[in-house]
Amino acid sequence: MATAKVWSGRRQYEGLPKLDDFVLKEEVLPPLKDGEILIEALYLSLDPYYRLFPVKDGLPGEQVARIIESKAPGFPKGALVCAHVGWRSKSVIDVNKPLGLGIKVELIDEVPGLSPSLWIGAIGMPGVTAYMSFLERLNPKKGEVIVVSAASGAVGSIVGQLAKTQGLVVIGLAGSEDKCKFIEEIGFDHAINYKKENIASALDKYAPNGIDIFYDNVGGEIRDTVYSKLREKGRVLVCGQISAYNEPQDKVANWYMPIVRKELEIKGFYIFGDKNVKEFPRVRKALVPLFKQNKLKAKEHITNGFENMPKAFIELFTGSNFGKAVVKA
Structure with a gap:
């Protein structure tokens, strides 16, 4: 059976989050059922709005992950997905059920010349937010x-x-x-x-x-x-x-x-409103060529190591990060 490393909150934040607010555990994952996939995180997003969620409900977060086992038609082994599953190294997902923030797992393309991490950054929630809120609002x-x-x-x-x-x-x-x-x-x-x-x-x-x-x-x-x-x-x-x-x-x-x-x-502007979430594929399609043609540029602040998730999260509030915060698992 597969095991996952999972970060959870030890207590609700008081002021600036601290390293001892977080605890790392291991979790044994169940065997796959029909309609499910097993994914392994490649890049995990960190965003300031996570601070607003009660930690008792789990630490929120989106990741780019690779499918390592599948019993879901249309989600082949080896494909990349974006999934709101929180701070987890591996996850079992039912592809037909909403995940965090009510958003289902989404297949994403591998585009030559563009890092998959951009799909949780400049071509993901932050980029879609910028495009829709500025140009369309x-x-x-x-x-x-x-x-x-x-x-x-x-x-x-x-x-x-x-x-x-x-x-x-x-x-x-x-x-x-x-x-x-x-x-x-x-x-x-x-x-x-x-x-x-x-x-x-x-x-x-x-x-x-x-x-x-x-x-x-x-x-x-x-x-x-x-x-x-x-x-x-x-x-x-x-x-x-x-x-x-x-x-x-x-x-x-x-x-x-x-x-x-x-x-x-x-x-x-709330990017996770139902109407806005439905626009992700359209806006991503508009953003990809802008980055491929170098008309838009993205800055990422990448922290290596899943074990460094809390440290990277805290840096969002101290000003020491520079660009979209991403953890490379």
Whole structure:
């Protein structure tokens, strides 16, 4: 019988997750039944939103895995899949039943020249999020000014590149000189190191007439500053609030009056809504040629070793990771 290594939570997080919040166990897997496959993880995704889930329900997560045994027609041994099975080295899956977040296992293509890890990154949830939320929700117009927070991250870096293809002036906020250099290299017009520069002064310099669109991945003090620089009728897309994930929710700032006075248009975007999940195949089909043709570039932060999952997860909140966080099993 196959055995799996499985990370689970020892306790609910208090503040920043810590290494001793996690425990590694072994699990004996059952024999396959009809309609089931046995998969082995190749690449595992780590994303900040995992912090919001109760650990008693298991540690959430998507992985690219290879089928090592199959009793499911259409899922041959050796094929690659994306599966929301959490922090597991191996899993037995019923291909007809929803997994984590209500999403079924999905066969993916092996594309020459592109790493399979991109299917949990720039061609996966983060890339699909960027494509749909920016191009299909914000109605971007040539000449507008957009500010992207967490601009070197998995979602922000793709949003900025897509914005340039639409003729926008793109300003990115990032937390180090290396990250600022990276976003300039991939086409951002301006990069602001929010740890060293005064954000308000820099925005006045790069966008003296105000900001049309704010793509918010962070929240917190950065959000507070950027909101004050939005033009009337400005648009905001709230994709993430990583600055608040480790804080009590009663500390979230109230922006009710500025929203009203400036008549701002603020939209949220939840990639795992049923309608959005159904669009994954369509958007992935649009993204693959953009990466193959080098029109879009992706940055990955790869940690080697399944045993290092907790360490890599914690790095998401300390700023020490650079690019889409992926663990190579």
